[in-house]
Amino acid sequence: MAEVTMPRLSDTMTEGVIASWLKKEGDPVKKGDVLAEIETDKATMELEVYENGVLEKILVQAGQTVPIGQVVAIVAAAGGAKASPAPATVAAPAPVEAIATPAPVAAAPVQVVAPAPVAAAVATIQSGERVKASPLARRLASEYQLDLQTIAGSGPGGRVVRDDVEAYKASGNGATVATPAPAAVAASAPMVAPTPVVAPATPPVEAAPAPTTTSSDVEIINLSMMQQTVARRLTESKQTVPHFYVSTEVDMTEAVKLREQLNSKLKEGQVKVSFNDLVVKACGIALEQMPEVNTFYKDGKFQRNKHVNIGVAVDVPNGLVVPVLHDCNQKGVRTLAKEAKALFEKARTGKLRPEDYQGGTFSVSNLGMFNVTHFQAVINPPESAILAVGAIQEKAVVINHEIVIRSRMSLTLSADHRVLYGATIARFLGLLQSLLENPFDLLG
Amino acid sequence: MAVTTYRQVLNETLAQEMTRDENVFLMGEEIGVFEGSYKVTAGLLDKFGPRRVRDTPIAEEGFVGAAIGAAMVGLRPVVEIMTINFIVVALDQILNHAAKIHYMFGGQTAVPMVIRTPGGGGQQLAATHSQNLEVWFAHIPGLKVVAPANPYDARGLLRSAIRDNDPVIFLEHLALYNSKGEVPELEADNDYTIPIGLAEVKREGSDITIVSYSRMTSVALEVAEKMQGEGISCEVIDLRSLRPLDTATIINSVKKTSRAVVLEEDWRSYGIGAEIAATLQEEAFDYLDAPVLRVASVEVPLPYSKPLEVAALAGPEQLENAIRRTVTRRN
Numbered sequence: 001m002a003e004v005t006m007p008r009l010s011d012t013m014t015e016g017v018i019a020s021w022l023k024k025e026g027d028p029v030k031k032g033d034v035l036a037e038i039e040t041d042k043a044t045m046e047l048e049v050y051e052n053g054v055l056e057k058i059l060v061q062a063g064q065t066v067p068i069g070q071v072v073a074i075v076a077a078a079g080g081a082k083a084s085p086a087p088a089t090v091a092a093p094a095p096v097e098a099i100a101t102p103a104p105v106a107a108a109p110v111q112v113v114a115p116a117p118v119a120a121a122v123a124t125i126q127s128g129e130r131v132k133a134s135p136l137a138r139r140l141a142s143e144y145q146l147d148l149q150t151i152a153g154s155g156p157g158g159r160v161v162r163d164d165v166e167a168y169k170a171s172g173n174g175a176t177v178a179t180p181a182p183a184a185v186a187a188s189a190p191m192v193a194p195t196p197v198v199a200p201a202t203p204p205v206e207a208a209p210a211p212t213t214t215s216s217d218v219e220i221i222n223l224s225m226m227q228q229t230v231a232r233r234l235t236e237s238k239q240t241v242p243h244f245y246v247s248t249e250v251d252m253t254e255a256v257k258l259r260e261q262l263n264s265k266l267k268e269g270q271v272k273v274s275f276n277d278l279v280v281k282a283c284g285i286a287l288e289q290m291p292e293v294n295t296f297y298k299d300g301k302f303q304r305n306k307h308v309n310i311g312v313a314v315d316v317p318n319g320l321v322v323p324v325l326h327d328c329n330q331k332g333v334r335t336l337a338k339e340a341k342a343l344f345e346k347a348r349t350g351k352l353r354p355e356d357y358q359g360g361t362f363s364v365s366n367l368g369m370f371n372v373t374h375f376q377a378v379i380n381p382p383e384s385a386i387l388a389v390g391a392i393q394e395k396a397v398v399i400n401h402e403i404v405i406r407s408r409m410s411l412t413l414s415a416d417h418r419v420l421y422g423a424t425i426a427r428f429l430g431l432l433q434s435l436l437e438n439p440f441d442l443l444g
Numbered sequence: 445m446a447v448t449t450y451r452q453v454l455n456e457t458l459a460q461e462m463t464r465d466e467n468v469f470l471m472g473e474e475i476g477v478f479e480g481s482y483k484v485t486a487g488l489l490d491k492f493g494p495r496r497v498r499d500t501p502i503a504e505e506g507f508v509g510a511a512i513g514a515a516m517v518g519l520r521p522v523v524e525i526m527t528i529n530f531i532v533v534a535l536d537q538i539l540n541h542a543a544k545i546h547y548m549f550g551g552q553t554a555v556p557m558v559i560r561t562p563g564g565g566g567q568q569l570a571a572t573h574s575q576n577l578e579v580w581f582a583h584i585p586g587l588k589v590v591a592p593a594n595p596y597d598a599r600g601l602l603r604s605a606i607r608d609n610d611p612v613i614f615l616e617h618l619a620l621y622n623s624k625g626e627v628p629e630l631e632a633d634n635d636y637t638i639p640i641g642l643a644e645v646k647r648e649g650s651d652i653t654i655v656s657y658s659r660m661t662s663v664a665l666e667v668a669e670k671m672q673g674e675g676i677s678c679e680v681i682d683l684r685s686l687r688p689l690d691t692a693t694i695i696n697s698v699k700k701t702s703r704a705v706v707l708e709e710d711w712r713s714y715g716i717g718a719e720i721a722a723t724l725q726e727e728a729f730d731y732l733d734a735p736v737l738r739v740a741s742v743e744v745p746l747p748y749s750k751p752l753e754v755a756a757l758a759g760p761e762q763l764e765n766a767i768r769r770t771v772t773r774r775n
Binding site: 028052053054134135136137138139154155156161162 | 730731732733768769
């Protein structure tokens with residue numbers, strides 16, 4: 001059972017008055033229900049209950065003043081269990097980042113009000129977090145080949161139950177759906193703008209029919225496990241990592257030509273190389289040459305990573321995953337292209353395994369396929385940098401005092417200022433630029 | 445078919461069995477001259493005489509021991525323990541002798557004995573006279589334990605118990621004696637028996653399985669009816685037999701509904717529900733959409749005071765709450 005205590009509702013609050021109880025002893029209560037109104041030094045606020053159960057006992061009557069932390073009521077938790085599970089938290093271990101977009105670009109995808117706070121436990125990249133789901137739900141999800149992390153749970157404590165899985169399946173999510181040309185890794189339209197720059201592959205965004213409560217003005221939707229993890233990790237990232245951003249514009253004219261050649265005559269077993277593959281390879285080489293960018297800030301020390309593992313952000317229904325390509329410095333572009341394609345396919349169909357999204361040391365996020373000119377991404381903890389890639393656009397630029405038309409692409413690197421400094425990043429970007437503008441250097 | 449009381453059915457069945465088989469005889473406190481503290485054996489002394497209907501001293505260990513001896517030499521005693529609370533005095537005889545003699549004597553003799561005894565509370569008989577100890581016996585290899593919930597099952601199970609060659613604990617309930625139910629006319633009922641070890645689906649449903657026995661079965665059925673009005677379809681399984689337990693019927697039901705609640709009058713810890721919940725998670729794990737809840741009486745010695753007694757005993761309200769917690773709906 002759970003003790004409901006007087007919460008600290010403002011930073012100056014030391015005690016509160018129970019203005020009125022909105023539930024009586026013996027009333028069943030659901031997560032998110034308002035138990036009572038509390039008067040603080042500033043305003044009257046609501047006291048919410050965080051688990052399902054029954055309001056067993058009211059210990060403090062209306063009108064009484066109690067200090068912060070004092071127990072005011074007892075809720076007998078759902079299921080007869082003596083301890084109620086903390087809401088949510090168990091979710092994808094994916095190192096995940098939001099596609100943060102500054103002014104020029106459209107706002108980020110819709111996220112909805114979380115009904116309960118997510119517990120504070122910080123997950124490391126290496127530890128997998130379980131999705132809370134009933135055995136039946138697990139079995140069905142496995143049979144239907146759905147990723148449990150993308151399904152919002154309506155059961156107690158956010159548990160995914162059979163109805164949730166069935167509804168998710170019925171809405172058509174999880175299936176691979178044909179996307180407009182640029183989406184696929186193998187996209188290969190000619191370089192005439194808008195050039196399809198590959199990745200975050202986007203299946204049509206059809207929100208899973210998460211359980212909702214509706215009034216005339218708002219609709220409250222529960223978060224899937226993955227969404228909860230994204231929310232938590234990125235908040236942590238922005239709150240703890242001092243971000244700074246450095247941008248440059250790369251001339252991709254030569255890279256476009258190289259890619260065309262690479263894809264002109266594909267052999268058996270080879271897949272088309274995308275621009276993103278070229279960017280990933282460039283990052284792989286650059287990270288090997290500048291290991292300080294392949295370094296984490298951890299527990300007050302620098303942790304230099306021996307492998308160059310680059311995560312690529314992929315948009316999936318109800319979430320965002322960053323599958324990781326390992327040892328990008330050692331693999332050729334064709335190998336990377338093949339592996340990337342396989343990973344994105346798994347991501348789209350909800351079949352990623354924990355080992356697919358663990359172990360990253362650097363991330364790349366590409367919104368070029370949406371014609372985004374440039375943006376700033378949020379660093380994926382515990383990494384210390386992430387590269388945001390914009391669209392390749394034909395532009396008029398001045399070269400040797402002449403105006404010429406070239407293919408240009410913006411790169412913006414977000415970096416952790418505890419580990420990396422402006423000059424380092426500028427040099428890193430310079431390396432990327434030089435590799436991409438002389439793309440044969442990517443081949444060996 | 446006739447509507448009869450549970451008590452009446454027991455009385456008729458005992459008489460019928462004693463007529464059918466001259467080795468069947470009765471022993472117990474107050475069963476003869478006084479006609480039984482709950483009048484189950486009314487008229488039987490007159491009908492069958494003192495050799496077949498034996499009043500005993502208040503000495504459970506002694507007369508259960510005597511019954512065991514009688515059973516070993518070929519008689520078929522049906523012993524009444526006034527309430528299950530007193531069975532504890534005879535526990536050594538039941539546990540260490542009745543249950544084990546067949547095994548330890550290498551099958552040379554059986555113990556075809558029935559112990560009839562009512563359990564349960566709700567009559568303000570207070571802590572030492574209101575217990576539900578049947579689970580203790582359900583735990584013991586060598587014994588059988590049955591618990592009919594209505595007159596029809598009582599007749600069929602009593603016949604099976606008396607005709608069974610193993611020691612059978614026949615669990616009745618004080619609150620059931622006056623309960624009524626339909627039974628076939630005695631002379632024309634085909635001498636039906638109900639196999640020991642077979643549960644029955646008393647009400648079909650699709651959203652949740654409620655498992656119960658004895659008095660709790662009628663509580664479960666009432667609640668199921670009420671839940672129907674709320675759009676929750678409950679399947680009610682009446683165990684009828686605690687040992688052996690009909691796990692197949694329970695599992696098949698849960699495979700259909702994916703949710704289960706056990707309603708038991710005994711205490712929750714280490715009780716009947718614990719066995720059923722463990723069995724379900726073991727054998728129907730992938731079918732469970734929610735944890736198996738157990739609704740049982742509060743773990744206190746049962747109070748005498750009526751409001752406290754009502755609060756402490758498992759009842760319809762607790763069952764309803766458990767059902768609502770288990771059948772969560774996407775709204």
